[in-house]
Amino acid sequence: MNTPQHEIGVGLISVGWMGQLHSRAYSSLSVVYPELGIRPRLVIAADTNRDRADYAVDVLGYESATTDYHEVLEHPDVDVVSVCAPNFLHEEIGTAVARAGKSLWIEKPVGRSAEETETVAQAADDAGIVTAVGFNYRNAPAIEYARRIIAEGQLGRIINVRGAFFADYSSEPNGALSWRFVRRLAGSGVLGDLLGHLTDLAHYVVGPIDRVTGVSNTAYAERPKLEMGSGTHFSVVEGGEMAPVENEDYAGLLVQFGPDAQGAGAVGTLEASRVSVGPRAEYSFEVYGTEGSLRWNFERMNELELALGYRGPHVGFTRIMAGPEFGDFSKFQPGAGTSMGYDDLKVIEAKKFLLAHIGADSAHADVHDALAANRVVYAAEQAIADENWQSVEQVEGTSAAVKQGWAASETAVTHD
Numbered sequence: 001m002n003t004p005q006h007e008i009g010v011g012l013i014s015v016g017w018m019g020q021l022h023s024r025a026y027s028s029l030s031v032v033y034p035e036l037g038i039r040p041r042l043v044i045a046a047d048t049n050r051d052r053a054d055y056a057v058d059v060l061g062y063e064s065a066t067t068d069y070h071e072v073l074e075h076p077d078v079d080v081v082s083v084c085a086p087n088f089l090h091e092e093i094g095t096a097v098a099r100a101g102k103s104l105w106i107e108k109p110v111g112r113s114a115e116e117t118e119t120v121a122q123a124a125d126d127a128g129i130v131t132a133v134g135f136n137y138r139n140a141p142a143i144e145y146a147r148r149i150i151a152e153g154q155l156g157r158i159i160n161v162r163g164a165f166f167a168d169y170s171s172e173p174n175g176a177l178s179w180r181f182v183r184r185l186a187g188s189g190v191l192g193d194l195l196g197h198l199t200d201l202a203h204y205v206v207g208p209i210d211r212v213t214g215v216s217n218t219a220y221a222e223r224p225k226l227e228m229g230s231g232t233h234f235s236v237v238e239g240g241e242m243a244p245v246e247n248e249d250y251a252g253l254l255v256q257f258g259p260d261a262q263g264a265g266a267v268g269t270l271e272a273s274r275v276s277v278g279p280r281a282e283y284s285f286e287v288y289g290t291e292g293s294l295r296w297n298f299e300r301m302n303e304l305e306l307a308l309g310y311r312g313p314h315v316g317f318t319r320i321m322a323g324p325e326f327g328d329f330s331k332f333q334p335g336a337g338t339s340m341g342y343d344d345l346k347v348i349e350a351k352k353f354l355l356a357h358i359g360a361d362s363a364h365a366d367v368h369d370a371l372a373a374n375r376v377v378y379a380a381e382q383a384i385a386d387e388n389w390q391s392v393e394q395v396e397g398t399s400a401a402v403k404q405g406w407a408a409s410e411t412a413v414t415h416d
């Protein structure tokens with residue numbers, strides 16, 4: 001193959017669930033997208049837990065590891081940095097990556113508050129670095145397809161959106177009190193965590209949210225503590241020392257989208273829970289328009305339900321399987337019905353990030369998208385506390401705002 005080769009030195013900060021997943025995504029990239037000539041080189045990883053740092057070398061294939069993340073930023077062979085630390089470190093590390101002039105792939109929510117996210121976005125803009133944010137559900141081929149048919153107007157005017165990201169990772173009363181439950185370490189609970197993802201999907205597929213109100217609830221006041229760097233947030237701890245849960249397990253929002261060409265925009269409900277009994281990772285996203293509707297659920301990531309028109313024998317929802325003409329599906333599977341998985345979404349995200357790093361056009365979620373999602377979430381937090389509606393300050397220059405640009409060569413989408 002005569003493609004020019006771009007070797008890109010990777011530094012990783014934190015080797016937990018996401019750190020391991022980013023690493024697998026970098027390792028898969030040159031196999032899934034050989035035509036890009038991008039060759040990530042896993043240079044150095046950092047984790048304060050020595051066993052996890054060692055795992056980065058022994059299992060993931062990094063050349064070296066450290067317990068001090070500053071060594072990642074100072075390493076001369078590191079071009080790009082993945083920040084997969086708990087939320088309380090994102091502002092500090094995100095701005096340090098920007099000051100070091102490296103490209104930044106940072107996990108969501110970028111900040112524990114909109115102010116923290118703004119600080120990282122400002123530092124990135126000042127340094128002129130490329131950024132990417134872990135809003136992976138955007139990359140699902142069925143979501144890319146949904147966004148496209150909405151942008152083409154096939155659903156007519158969008159009237160309402162219904163999203164519910166319901167997980168059961170903390171449904172048991174003795175589900176571990178990981179850093180996610182401690183306000184100083186995480187910020188909000190499901191608002192910043194799952195509702196951040198859902199808000200980004202709403203922005204990406206439908207448009208910006210203007211106003212918000214909501215309610216929240218917490219299932220258990222205390223949970224057994226989990227030491228940082230051990231287990232996962234799915235862990236269950238028998239007989240451990242109890243500590244208080246400091247943020248919400250469930251949040252439900254009413255949202256008003258910005259005006260569309262016809263005047264008032266869509267409205268909707270966005271909910272998230274980490275204590276649902278039944279749904280495992282049922283992340284559903286539904287859009288209802290005057291001429292059609294669609295719905296997607298992460299537990300059936302490769303499917304989309306679509307309804308178009310009012311009459312005829314096939315009126316109502318039809319199940320469509322994602323296939324090679326949907327997003328990046330063909331890079332992973334040759335035909336519909338053979339499923340892509342969650343990890344594949346991160347390979348797509350890595351591709352978009354590294355394309356942007358080498359200066360190629362790449363529509364991907366960046367720190368401005370994270371700020372836009374954060375502003376909704378933190379306006380919602382305020383609205384819940386004050387029992388009122390809050391306006392959301394809009395963010396310029398998000399990738400979600402770019403709705404045109406479907407490549408002319410892409411397969412035309414028609415439904416007869």
Ligand SMILES: NC(=O)c1ccc[n+]([C@@H]2O[C@H](COP(=O)([O-])OP(=O)(O)OC[C@H]3O[C@@H](n4cnc5c(N)ncnc54)[C@H](O)[C@@H]3O)[C@@H](O)[C@H]2O)c1
Nearest residue numbers: 014015016017018047048049084085087107108109134229
């Ligand atoms: N995009 C997604 O779907 C998704 C899914 C899960 C988590 N996340 C986000 O990813 C981030 C990490 O979550 P996770 O589930 O991987 O957490 P995790 O608890 O599995 O891992 C966190 C790691 O950070 C390490 N750490 C703590 N302090 C450190 C320091 N000072 N320097 C270096 N390492 C340090 C811990 O030892 C641990 O190994 C969070 O921001 C979370 O919101 C995103």
